[in-house]
Each structure stands twice: as structure tokens, then as C-alpha cells.
Amino acid sequence: MRIRASRSVSLLAGVAVSAAGLAASSGCGSQKAAESGTDALADRARQVAAAWDGSPAAAEWRAGYHPVGEVVQLPRGGLQGQADKQAYEDQNFILRGELPDPGPKDSQVTWPGGNPLTRPLVGADESYKTLASTHNNKKPHLTVTGAKRGEMTLVTSRGPATVPAWLFTLHGYASPLKQAAVIPSKPPRPPIRPARGIPGYPLNRLVQIAADGRSVTVVALHGACDGGSAVDVLETHGSVVLSASTKDHKDSGNCTKQAKMQQVTVKLDRPVGDRVLLDARTGQPVPYKGLRGLSASGS
Incomplete structure (x- = not known):
């Protein structure tokens, strides 16, 4: 070692x-x-x-679907200004439009050259709720005006995968915020x-x-x-x-x-x-959480 x-x-x-x-x-x-x-x-x-x-x-x-990259992808070019970045960090969103019906219950995750995997889907309303834990229009916020079905590519434990996603339209942005709509596989029981x-x-x-x-x-x-x-x-x-x-x-x-x-x-x-x-201590796969909610103070 x-x-x-x-x-x-x-x-x-x-x-x-x-x-x-x-x-x-x-x-x-x-x-x-x-x-x-x-x-x-x-x-x-x-x-x-x-x-x-x-x-x-x-x-x-x-054999499972285990994301090890961001399941939320920001609009092309990123967020505009510190206020929008703070709103995203605080999960402060305001809904000003209709969200579509959930649609099918299941869909497929696909890998280049690999076997696809069928997984349960999350509806637009449930997906939005995971993005937006607060709804305070008196503080910096992002406004969602609608959503539609689409797909996105993210990194998984099996490499890059194409997954179904909800594409949320944000006020003031030309491209959508994407969130994976597939429920990850349950981690296996560790053998130790x-x-x-x-x-x-x-x-x-x-x-x-x-x-x-x-x-x-x-x-x-x-x-x-x-x-x-x-x-x-x-x-x-x-x-x-x-x-x-x-x-x-x-x-x-x-x-x-x-x-x-x-x-x-x-x-x-x-x-x-x-x-x-x-x-080594837990004997389990290291959980992916990204850096959302943490800010670096130095290097």
C-alpha cells in the first residue's frame, strides 16, 4: 500500500x-x-x-446502475452570477408553470457496448422536489417554467451511461437544467x-x-x-x-x-x-455525493 x-x-x-x-x-x-x-x-x-x-x-x-458523477447538470455555460449560484446551493426554486405527468414507470439505462438495464423512473414532480427544498421568492432563487422528458449522459460505476432525464426550463436560460430520472440500483450487501x-x-x-x-x-x-x-x-x-x-x-x-x-x-x-x-473501514463502496454543500477554503 x-x-x-x-x-x-x-x-x-x-x-x-x-x-x-x-x-x-x-x-x-x-x-x-x-x-x-x-x-x-x-x-x-x-x-x-x-x-x-x-x-x-x-x-x-x-451489473447495477450506480452513478459516480453528477445526476444534475446545469444549463450550458453554467449559472449566471453569484445570486443564481447561491440559489442552487440553497436549493431555492420557484415553480411558475406546469409539470408534465409522470409518464412510464420504467425505462432503460444504456452503456456503449454493454447490456441495457431497466430501472424505475421518477416523475417530474418528484424530481423537482429533490431539486427544490425551499421556495422563498424573497431570497435569490431560480424559477422553473416547465419541464419535458429527455436524456443525459453521466458517469457510473460501469462507465458513461445514457439515462432518461427531466429537462427543466429555467427563466433566463436558453438551455435546460437536467436531472437524471432513473432510480439507482440498491447497493449489494457487503461480503465483510x-x-x-x-x-x-x-x-x-x-x-x-x-x-x-x-x-x-x-x-x-x-x-x-x-x-x-x-x-x-x-x-x-x-x-x-x-x-x-x-x-x-x-x-x-x-x-x-x-x-x-x-x-x-x-x-x-x-x-x-x-x-x-x-x-477499508466500512467494507462498502464509497458513496458518491459530489461537493454540493461544501465550499473550499484553501488549497
């Missing part, structure tokens, strides 16, 4: 953690405990890879249980897989009394296991019960391809 964290970005976000979690976390433990935890994490990564490689769970994951007794935190989220597949960007957590996050990677023929740890452990009586978020990009020896991207 080798650390291949090519860059990291601190994020303006704090996550409260339990006292037990902090006691086990890297920020406030002893150096000896940290080294022991690193060895245990390396062993754990090998166990996770061995459990997943060639397993029914891995086959089920590869979560780890216990290993200091540190699970990975918070997958942010991005590079276009060439040779790097992945994740959000990791670390404590208030350490030097930040590091991510080790164990690559096998069937999986990419990521193990988050912390750097420069410091003993201090001033540690707060808070975990900090840090964006870390990890380089790989070869493209991810259809290998399963796994978290």
Missing part, C-alpha cells in the same frame, strides 16, 4: 463526533497508537479486497462487516473520478489536533480499497469534539475501470 494523495483541500465544514469516536481518532491519540492503527488499517484493506474480489456482491455491483477498534474515520464521500480514471477525489475526515488526512490505496484486479488516516498526531488537552473535512485526490497505478471503489 502506498499513499498517493497528490493534493488536498480543507473544506469549510465541521462534523460533530462522539466522545468515543474522538478518543479513537487520530487527532488526540498517542503516536504509538496511531502507528498500531495504521498497521491494522493496512491489514483491514487486504481483508476487504479479498472479501470483495470475485464475490457475488462485486458481480451485483457491476465494518471494522471495529481501528482509530480514525470512514471516508465521507466520493467527489470525482478523473476522466482518465487514474485518480479519485474523496472527502476524508480528521481531528482538530492533527496535521490533516492521508489516504492509502490498495489496488487489486477487482477492487480499489481506500484507507483514510491522519498525519502528524499531536497530544493536546485542547482538542475539540469536532471532525474536519478535507478533500484528497489519490493517484492510481491504472484506471479504475469497472473495479469496485471501497472504503
